[in-house]
Amino acid sequence: EEKKAKAPKVADPVAASYDVATQEMIKRAQDLGVETCFDRAVTLKPCNIGATGICCKNCGMGPCRLPLPKGGIEGEDTRKGICGASPNTIAARNFIRMIAAGASAHSDHGRCVAEVFMSAARKETDAYQIKDIQKLLQIAPCLDVAITVEKDGEVLDRDIDEIALEVAEVALNEWGKAEGELKYLKRAPAPRYELWKKMGVLPRNIDREVVEIMHRTHIGVDQDYKNLMKQGTRCAIADGWGGSMLATDLQDVLFGTPYPLQSEANLGVMKKDHVNLVIHGHEPVLSEMIVAVAQGQEMIDYCKQAGAKGIQLSGICCTANEILQRHGVPLCGTFLQQELAIITGACDAMVVDIQCIMQNLANVAKCFHTKLITTHPIAKMEQDNVIHIEFDEHHAIEDAKRIVKMAIDNYANRGEDVAIPQHKNPVIAGFGVESIEYHLGGSFRGSYYTLNDNIINGRIRGIGAVVGCNNVRTRHNYDHITVVKELIKNDVIVLTTGCNAIACGMEGLLTPETAQVFCGPGLAEVCETVGIPPVLHVGSCVDNSRILLAATEVVKAGGLGKDISDVPAAGSAPEWMSEKAISIGQYVVASGVYTVFGTTFPTSGAPVFQKYLFEDFEKMYGGMWDFEPDPIKHAHKMIAHIDKKRAALGIDK
Ligand code: SF4
Ligand code: MSK
Structure with missing residues (x-):
């Protein structure tokens, strides 16, 4: 008790963050x-039973908590809830409910964009127009929408508005x-599509897969962790290859497909003599x-x-x-820098829309002049x-x-006491499938510059x-930062999204110059030759779909196997926290990538279920989950997997 009383109630800034601006x-x-959340993390410790996936509160007889014995x-694992639910069932139900929540967040985002897209297509709004016709023509066939029309034996371009x-x-x-599949x-x-078909995980529509998870995890429904994960997989695929991919594509058509541009990152982008929004x-x-x-x-x-x-x-x-x-609007910070x-x-x-917005922003805003606006x-x-x-x-x-x-x-209400940390770094962002292809030789294979050739020749591991x-x-x-630096040091090119991308930007890793400082010789040579950073910022969380499509292009270009699971690639989320991350992880695993x-x-409180995710999934999907909190070991697990894939392809020189 005495020790507890003496313990600090606030965070040690240096221990809490690697970033100097954040520490300040x-x-x-x-x-x-x-x-701030950093202080609350000191005083509010997580429940170890909940954190390891073995607390069930899916009915009013619980919560049933099944801690792992010290x-x-x-011998036999005899733990069970009131209804008899096993730790595997409970952990699997919790896990796929996380997938459902994550998939619905991405997919509802996508739906909102699709509704705005519809308004633009119907010309109901002056604010939004179809901006990127090329992208529209590229995605239309993928949705079975014809881009040409036959008239009098002639093939004509179809009207863009139509x-x-x-x-x-x-x-x-x-x-x-009501019918069919995405x-x-x-x-x-x-081969990936055929595998999903064989495994019975082709999503029927986006909403249905989420609803079915909620049904199957209700008390007394699905009690087989393998069958639960089958639905978790189907729902996650509906996110990655459905809601998220549609969100990315429709946003590109409405607002333009990104191409590399320059900007800056970290709290130091705010300016004392400007209105900061x-x-x-x-x-x-x-x-x-x-x-x-704002630019008008x-x-x-x-x-x-x-x-x-x-x-x-x-x-x-x-x-x-x-x-x-x-x-090119600068990055102010990551999730943990919002307060x-x-x-x-x-x-x-500060204007906020959806997801990752801390409620404590309102309490912090009360202490300053900041207007906090929900929309x-x-x-x-x-x-x-x-x-x-x-907002409408x-x-x-x-x-x-x-x-x-x-x-x-x-602005006039701002107090005298302003302290903007003077830390920021330049970034190059705005990569996507199109620009990766463009910058690396104009295709994925066939020249000294292309991605596939550089992977095959080993300059890129x-x-x-x-x-x-x-x-x-x-x-x-x-x-x-540690995972990314270790990867590029070992010639692994990094594609990044979400808060990892912001963290890399803050650290100065998103510039071509980084290559000479941190990369292994092969990757440094490629980056120098084509003028790209070794860490490519490919967008937001929904833009992980760009990574799926880039991996698909790599496969289609040839020389690196027939499916995504053959490519020397690995996924990582070193500091994940959101349910969306679990959905992303699952669709990446189901797409054949070790993650x-x-x-x-x-899920660590249910070892049998965890083994299913960490080992058996690879046999089924060619991709599996893993967990490693030490960032250096984390990176080396990814590198070992990449080397395993290189060896299987016979390019392990
Ligand atoms: Fe307990 Fe079963 Fe109810 Fe879960 S569903 S809270 S394990 S009785
Ligand atoms: S914002 S989901 S904290 S990446 Fe996409 Fe960052 Fe994770 Fe939110």
Whole structure:
């Protein structure tokens, strides 16, 4: 008790984060008496039973908690809940409920974009138009929408408006159609599609797979962990090759396919003499409008009248990645820096949409002048200082103007005590399948520059997809940076999304110059020759679908096997925390990729079920889960897997 009383109640800033700007802001918050998630992590410890997946609260007779005996299980595992549910059943139910939640978050995001797309296709809104016709023509055939029409024996180009309308209708139907299977599944390499078919995991529509998880995990329904995981897999595929992929594609058509551009990352992008408007969340539907409005002359003039030099937009979480990759808007920070952006004292408004928004933002905002604005009908906050401006695509420009004006008007209320950390780094972002192909020789195979040839000749050892969140249970950004640096040191090119991408940007890893400092000789040579960073920022969480399609292009180009599971590649989420990460992990595994998670794993209390995920899945899907909290070992597990795949392909020189 005495020891407890003496224990510090606040976080040690250096132990809490690897990033100096973050350390400075944690310290400032503590000096000002403002509590952050870093402090709460010290005083609020997780429940070990829940964290390891073996607490069931799926009915009113529980919660039933089945802790692992000290020293592990000897002999038969006799643990069971009131209804008799085994640890495997409970852990599998919890795990696939996480998949359902994650898949629905991505897919509902996709649905919202599809609805805006429909409004644009129907010309019901002036704010949104079909911007990237090339991308529209590229995705239309994948949705069985014809792009040509036959007239009098002649093949003619079909009217773009007509194509857009049909794409909108077909895409929206993917969420709830009565029959068939998701149309995008056939974009996967043929052997992968056939494997899913054989395994009985072809998703029928997006919503149904989520609903079926909720049904099957209700008390008294599915009690076989293998059968539960079959549905978890089907739902995750509906996310990666369905909702997320549609979100990415339709966003590209509406807002433009990203191409590499330059910007900056970290809290130091905020400017003392500017109005600072921070955009946070996931859907770019609103943020696109805010960017357009903030860059318009009307708001620039209004801003000058208010005495500020300009409007500094910046982003947090995946909204940040969306507006970075299409407009070069700088990254303010990762998930764990959201409270800290307000603690600078320079944040005049923070506008949030959906996902990864901490409720404590409202409590922090109360301590400063910051206006906190929620915008989505499904994501409000209970605190009375939060302003809700419901965003609607039919009056998008007006809503965006209201928000930007509110930030400008609030500039005058800023206190004297402003402390923006002077730390930021340059970034090159905006990569995708198209630009990877373009920058590496214009195709995936056939020249000195292409990705496949460089993997085959060994200059590039393999591909690491490193993605995902921050988790306050591990040192902020340390695992992200350590895993990525270890991979590139060993000639593994990294594709990154989400908060890992932001962390890499903050650390300066997203520039071509990084290659000479941190990469092994092979990867450094490739990066220098073609002028790309060794760590390619490919977007937001839904843009993990870009990684699936890049892997598919690698397979189709030839020389690296017939399926994604043959490619020397591995996935990783070193600091994951969200349910979306579990859904992403599962669809990546089901797509044939070995995937390592760090920090914690939510099934370790059910060793038999965990073995199923960590070993048996590879026999079924060619991809499997793994867990490794030590970031160096984590990277080397990925490298060992890449080497195993190289050996199987006979390119292990
Ligand atoms: Fe307990 Fe079974 Fe109810 Fe879960 S479903 S809380 S294990 S009785
Ligand atoms: S924002 S889901 S914390 S990556 Fe996509 Fe970052 Fe994870 Fe949210």
